[in-house]
Amino acid sequence: MPHRYKVREIAQQSGLSEATVDRVLHERPGVRANTRAEVEQAIADLDKQRAQLRLNGRRYLIDVVMQTPERFSDAFRSAIEAELPAFAPAMLRARFHLWESGSTEQMVDALGRIRGSHGVVLKAQDEPAVAEAVDQLVSSGVPVVTYATDIPASARCAYVGIDNHGAGVTAAYLMREWLGSAPADVLITLSRAVFRGEGEREVGFRSAMRGTGRAIVEVSDSDGIDSTNERLVLEALERHPDVGAVYSVGGGNTATIAAFERLGRVCSVFVAHDLDVDNRKLLRDGRISVVLHNDLRADARLAMRLILQQQGALPAEPARPVPIQVITPYNLPP
Template sequence: MTHRFPIKEIARQAGLGTATVDRVLNNRGNVSLQTQLRVSAAIEELQAQEAQLAARGRRLFFDFVVEAPTRFSHEVKAAAEAVLPQIGTAVCRPRFLLQEIMDEGEVVEALKRVTRRGSHGVCLKLRDTARIRDAVAMMTAAKIPVITLVTDIGDTDRLAYVGLDNAGAGRTAAYLIARTLGDMKGTILATRSHERFLGEEEREKAFVKALADQNPNLQIIAVQGGSGVDFETSRLLEQSIDDVHELSAVYSMGGGNHSILRTLDHYGLSAKIFVAHDLDRDNRELLLQRRIDYVLHHDLKMDMRNLFNRFLAWHGLTNGAENTPISTVQVMTPENIPTTGGPSQRAPFRGQET
């Protein structure tokens, strides 16, 4: 039984005699299973107490580097700040670099600055490119733990991924659309914010495969780019749907849904079902207005708790689990999201008279 505590200390914690503890630790006879369990529990308790003592007064600085629309970055920052008061193990100080669009060079320079300055942990929501992978390798070589959020970065020694089960989300979107449309033929618009976000790529692959299995009559128009920002999203969308005369469904994997809807309205297109991602302020508004039908959501606060706990475990300040749980997708509708108003404030169904 591995431990680093004096026998007297273990005996005091377990409420046993030193001779009994000595027999357990050295695998001698005449020891009951219950006594062995009491000694094991005492060692675990001492390890936890040691971690708390080590952390007392300790300040840790964590860096968040996020490329995402402001509406989503705001949700990430708010979730991180909301869970910090619940972490009593150490004083955690987050530092945020949040931008809607960052070119590869900007990202690499930002990660170099973090490495030079030093950090107790870095959370990244970035594109998966060769230069960014190299920058992540530079950080991990400098003994800085890296966790990816929502979208992963492949072929790196990052500590963990936290966020949504992206493939599961893609399959869920396919299920909702296939159940709504049945066996009918039609055109599906599937949008991504950027081709290099691995999480959205995982969503799309799973979506395409599941939809083909459930309804092979549906044709998919894939649009990539725009970074979820209004103007760029509209411009790219206009280039792709100019010849589309009827639209059955929309699966928006990367945001920019106000822009998508405005562009569809301009072309006189109205989808029978619209599936989006993330319950940010924009999507909450569109969902309650019934402009979109479903939002595939996950608990960012839980992601942040998992993230900080994993960082603290890496520093030996908690007895955290080795595996970080992946968030399962939650299907949000106008009827099951928290609202401050009553039914009278909800928008009518599509086609319902007001």
């Protein structure tokens, strides 16, 4: 089968002879490993150059659709906007459809109104109606990348984000180690159960806490909004006087801490997610213990790259799992 590049092109790019390149491409014996690596690097370089030519002067419009607390959407919007110039010579623009609280119907309606898009980055409920709306977008030629929380039954092309089950297990490990023998039950706060990612974190946490003898008290349906979350946490703390630690899956951490303080209660360990403005301050002030975080700019870059791959503008590369960073007051990134 002929190679996608002529032997002469690869030889010019690598600085090797055409005969040597031919031996490598046809896997003939007697080729040193470093020579083979030089040919492979030359092909990779040619791929990048071809991609640059495809991108030159092209314009792409990306839609970002998210139901999430404003503090998180603000952080992710900044990450998207910071990464847009990295795709030069192509010109990428982004439209943002962001809200904090709403119904499945609102999400379906927002997806149904998208026009002229080259791809969608989506944080949404894992509901059949949402999956159907995603399928309709994809069938019309608009690739969809789910972010932070997945909709696996849909035709989305990829999921970008951390391993949420693994994040929950990590949170439980930290909780067990730091609580030690202290007799404290644990409060777990979720924004809303319809987000698959949050459910996976909760399952991982509960499974890893099994056998510790600690009760786990759940607060949900706050949408991560501070005013709602504080009321729900106050009610839970009043019903459960032994709660002395928190795993915050869905945010609203300033409100959770305020609820503890209003009752004069101590929170010995507080594990949170996402290094937003609120959590940075809480971490610096020693009011939460640790934040499980992932690099939002790297997430934004990967999501947009996957969309351009689906559009044929970039060569296909596998989507790698996003690593979890354990952030303390002593390793806060700038």
